[in-house]
Amino acid sequence: xxxxxxxxxxxxxxxxxxxxxxxxxxxxxxxxxxxxxxxxxxxxxxxxxxxxxxxxxxxxxxxxxxxxxxxxxxxxxxxxxxxxxxxxxxxxxxxxxxxxxxxxxxxxxxxxxxxxxxxxxxxxxxxxxxxxxxxxxxxxxxxxxxxxxxxxxxxxxxxxxxxxxxxxxxxxxxxxxxxxxxxxxxxxxxxxxxxxxxxxxxxxxxxxxxxxxxxxxxxxxxxxxxxxx
Amino acid sequence: xxxxxxxxxxxxxxxxxxxxxxxxxxxxxxxxxxxxxxxxxxxxxxxxxxxxxxxxxxxxxxxxxxxxxxxxxxxxxxxxxxxxxxxxxxxxxxxxxxxxxxxxxxxxxxxxxxxxxxxxxxxxxxxxxxxxxxxxxxxxxxxxxxxxxxxxxxxxxxxxxxxxxxxxxxxxxxxxxxxxxxxxxxxxxxxxxxxxxxxxxxxxxxxxxxxxxxxxxxxxxxxxxxxxx
DNA sequence: CCAATAGTGTCTATGAGACATTATGGG
DNA sequence: CCCATAATGTCTCATAGACACTATTGG
Numbered sequence: 452x453x454x455x456x457x458x459x460x461x462x463x464x465x466x467x468x469x470x471x472x473x474x475x476x477x478x479x480x481x482x483x484x485x486x487x488x489x490x491x492x493x494x495x496x497x498x499x500x501x502x503x504x505x506x507x508x509x510x511x512x513x514x515x516x517x518x519x520x521x522x523x524x525x526x527x528x529x530x531x532x533x534x535x536x537x538x539x540x541x542x543x544x545x546x547x548x549x550x551x552x553x554x555x556x557x558x559x560x561x562x563x564x565x566x567x568x569x570x571x572x573x574x575x576x577x578x579x580x581x582x583x584x585x586x587x588x589x590x591x592x593x594x595x596x597x598x599x600x601x602x603x604x605x606x607x608x609x610x611x612x613x614x615x616x617x618x619x620x621x622x623x624x625x626x627x628x629x630x631x632x633x634x635x636x637x638x639x640x641x642x643x644x645x646x647x648x649x650x651x652x653x654x655x656x657x658x659x660x661x662x663x664x665x666x667x668x669x670x671x672x673x674x675x676x677x678x679x680x
Numbered sequence: 681x682x683x684x685x686x687x688x689x690x691x692x693x694x695x696x697x698x699x700x701x702x703x704x705x706x707x708x709x710x711x712x713x714x715x716x717x718x719x720x721x722x723x724x725x726x727x728x729x730x731x732x733x734x735x736x737x738x739x740x741x742x743x744x745x746x747x748x749x750x751x752x753x754x755x756x757x758x759x760x761x762x763x764x765x766x767x768x769x770x771x772x773x774x775x776x777x778x779x780x781x782x783x784x785x786x787x788x789x790x791x792x793x794x795x796x797x798x799x800x801x802x803x804x805x806x807x808x809x810x811x812x813x814x815x816x817x818x819x820x821x822x823x824x825x826x827x828x829x830x831x832x833x834x835x836x837x838x839x840x841x842x843x844x845x846x847x848x849x850x851x852x853x854x855x856x857x858x859x860x861x862x863x864x865x866x867x868x869x870x871x872x873x874x875x876x877x878x879x880x881x882x883x884x885x886x887x888x889x890x891x892x893x894x895x896x897x898x899x900x901x902x903x904x905x906x907x908x909x
Numbered sequence: 910c911c912a913a914t915a916g917t918g919t920c921t922a923t924g925a926g927a928c929a930t931t932a933t934g935g936g
Numbered sequence: 937c938c939c940a941t942a943a944t945g946t947c948t949c950a951t952a953g954a955c956a957c958t959a960t961t962g963g
Contacts, residue, residue: 454769457727459688462762462773498686501771505762531760531775533691533734540683542730544691544773546760616915634953636916652961658914659960674951845942863926865943881934887941888933903924 463545464508465496465584467529467591468517470555471608475571476624478588479517479558480580482566487539488581492570494588496545509548516567517558524552525607529591537583549591551607573627599625601675603645606666614653614661615639618646626678638676644669689762692774693737694725694813696758696820697746699784700837704800705853707817708746708787709809711795716768717810721799723817725774738777745796746787753781754836758820766812778820780836802856828854830904832874835895843882843890844868847875855907867905873898
């Protein structure tokens with residue numbers, strides 16, 4: 452089969468956009484206006500243009516449907532879903548990206564959307580998602596949870612400057628666990644290239660003011676931070 | 681943009697088929713007969729059919745171009761490469777799978793292929809690969825190497841029954857390191873659900889006969905086997 | 910003083926890794 | 937006996953985790 456005679460298919464990108472909202476691990480969903488799956492909640496997505504790279508298409512969806520610029524959003528390809536029949540409109544192969552960002556803004560209305568909002572991941576059991584998006588979400592959230600163990604990605608959920616306690620609350624929210632504050636502090640500050648200490652102190656919250664840190668140059672976490680406790 | 685007006689593209693699967701040949705970590709490449717990249721080495725691949733699932737297309741390529749059945753080959757999606765211009769024939773989005781198998785057979789000739797052979801991964805620096813396949817190979821091999829650390833996938837490189845020494849040589853070949861035989865033995869046999877001990881003994885090779893094991897039911901490795909030493 | 914949060918110290922259990930030792934087969 | 941490989945034991949060091957303790961702010 453040659454490139455000319457090969458079947459051609461629509462290629463889409465779907466985004467699992469994750470952030471922390473009011474301390475809860477949350478994902479952006481849009482409510483579909485038109486069929487199929489009218490009124491159902493779905494992942495933001497769109498078709499890839501003829502001369503557009505996959506990651507550029509993902510950035511465009513981030514900008515259009517979530518009003519998010521390229522800065523301060525981490526984007527990573529997760530997996531491609533292409534089962535025939537996953538979309539009743541025809542054969543659509545969807546390349547799924549996960550996006551992580553700090554304190555992302557409330558979404559605005561888009562063209563084919565009549566509602567868009569952040570959902571806490573823990574509350575997703577109560578809603579039905581369009582297409583195979585429940586499965587997609589599951590895969591992407593698993594990926595995010597496990598990447599926090601052995602990469603420095605947790606800092607992408609925080610503003611430029613943050614405290615160790617804020618960082619610990621990221622892990623606690625994403626993993627749904629409680630971590631020992633003392634042990635976490637030691638592990639986070641001793642992990643090479645994870646954090647850089649700043650001079651300032653955080654605004655006071657009723658206790659001893661915390662030191663401020665920013666993300667270090669490292670991408671991998673050595674040793675990893677384990678989910679065990 | 682609706683599903684009908686969306687641009688349609690050719691979708692391909694490319695396979696990074698990995699095995700151990702004569703103790704060396706090796707990948708199957710085919711030499712292209714026709715342009716583009718005529719005479720160059722490339723990953724086995726093919727276009728996805730109109731009503732075919734992505735993983736089914738990968739299995740079909742395994743059968744057609746590598747004469748490999750579904751049994752005893754582990755298949756996992758790695759990433760999708762879709763940059764415009766990555767293929768001079770037009771916009772082709774390629775979903776890359778990695779396949780791991782035990783002592784895979786010598787390849788047979790295919791339709792658009794005039795040579796196919798196993799290459800030791802360490803020898804790949806000396807050849808030029810077609811398209812963006814060098815980059816694809818790099819990503820897939822990194823994935824395989826790191827998955828050996830925290831999953832039980834190493835056993836997919838071995839026959840049904842094997843000894844601890846054979847398992848250790850898998851790790852040594854894939855990682856390109858030497859491992860302490862005693863420490864490896866202890867870690868492998870104590871990792872829960874990794875191995876199941878059998879009654880028999882291996883054929884003798886000049887020393888004390890080794891016990892035989894088979895792969896256990898576990899998929900994750902706890903604790904992980906680290907590449908450190 | 911107390912409350913609250915930040916950060917450090919201490920203790921124990923466990924695993925990694927280096928290396929020695931024993932076990933079990935064939936010349 | 938020797939050799940070769942398999943399997944286990946021992947020792948040291950590092951880290952995880954539980955938890956106690958000190959530090960630093962405000963009221």
